[in-house]
Amino acid sequence: MxxxxxxxxxxxxxxxxxxxxxxxxxxxxxxxxxxxxxxxLNYGRFDAIAMVRESIEEVRVQGGAHNLVFEYAEGAEITADRARLEQVINNFLTNAIKYSPNNDRVEIQCGIAGGQFCVKVNDFGIGIPENKREFLFDRFYRVQESSTHFAGLGLGLYICSEIVKRHHGKIGVESQEGKGSTFWFSVPVQI
Structure with a gap:
């Protein structure tokens, strides 16, 4: 040895x-x-699809057995803070992996619709109880049932929410207990 x-x-x-x-x-x-x-926020013009693709690859390199499936429409030039939006996407991806330990698939969709750049990250994990969803983007909030099983302080989604709000965008979640969650955000293509 x-x-x-x-x-x-x-x-x-x-x-x-x-x-x-x-x-x-x-x-x-x-x-x-x-x-x-x-x-x-440091605004600049960039290819948002390339940004999402790079975030996915970064999370892939960090390890894990999850299959990250990326669906997108071509041509998504936007004006935004690239590093901060990458931070949101990375948070969504790492949470999707963390909270779906018994499923190895995460789906990522993005594109432009109605003047907004939209990103959705869908996992097939533990899901979130309906009565807890409205608090997910609050500072230090953690879903009680999962707190003992998963590490974290409850800051990531709060920070994501603030980043998206400062881009004049929207952020949200759709979820069903035991079936998974879809976290999404949209920001204007042009500020």
Missing amino acids: DRKDPMVSFIDKAEKQTGKLTVLLNDLLDVTKIQEGKLQ
């Missing part, structure tokens, strides 16, 4: 923990910026 295996395993675990701490710190910094009205 190779003596480096325990060290490699230790380093892998340390990298994962460092990544988790980085996400946590970034979330806390974003919440502070939001509360102080200092969350800045």
Whole structure:
């Protein structure tokens, strides 16, 4: 047996923990910026389909056995803050994977409709009780039943909501317990 295996395993675990701490710190910094009205958006024109595709690939590289199925319409040039919208998409994707441990398929759809760039991320996981959905985008809110099984502080969706609102967009969720959830957002193509 190779003596480096325990060290490699230790380093892998340390990298994962460092990544988790980085996400946590970034979330806390974003919440502070939001509360102080200092969350800045850096607008630019870009190919939104390419942005979504890159987000999907980034999540794929992070590991996991989920099949990420991407459906899109061609030609989606928008003016927005690319990094912040990527943050929303990454949150949706990682949540879809996290909350569907017994299903390996996540569907992502995006395109332009009615002057809005729309993204939907659909999982086939645990779903969300109807009486909890209206609170999902509140700061520090976590669905009680899932809190003990899944890590997180309840900041990700709150930050996503604020990013989308600052883009003059809309964000929402449709869900059925035991069958999965669809998180979506839309932002104007041109601000």
